[in-house]
Amino acid sequence: MKAFAAATTLAVALIAASSASAEDIRVAYGDLDLASAAGAQQFDRRVNRAVRTACQGGSHREAAQCAASLRAELQSLLPSVRREEYARGRTSRQVAMIPVVYG
Secondary structure: OHHHHHHOEEEEEEEOOOOOOEEEEEEEOOOOOOOOHHHHHHHHHHHHHHHHHHOOOOOHHHHHHHHHHHHHHHHHOOOHHHHHHHHHHHHOOOOOOOOOOOO
């Protein structure tokens, strides 16, 4: 069971520019259906939470650069099949259809 959990968690060692310490960033995704809009949104929320925690401090510019690179790295660490599912889930957002009645 531990092997399965490890395979469904992204882990990144983030080395802060301002310090010599490394911080492990972990984002679980094994319980999500990334191909669905809800699953992709939940994954985004988890990534954003990890980014907010890891990229605190420093200037606004440094935090923005940290956030962008960490988001990209976390998404790139998804296995290719899961990355494709995530891409589908992000584009499968539903649009409300409103009937138009003329006359």
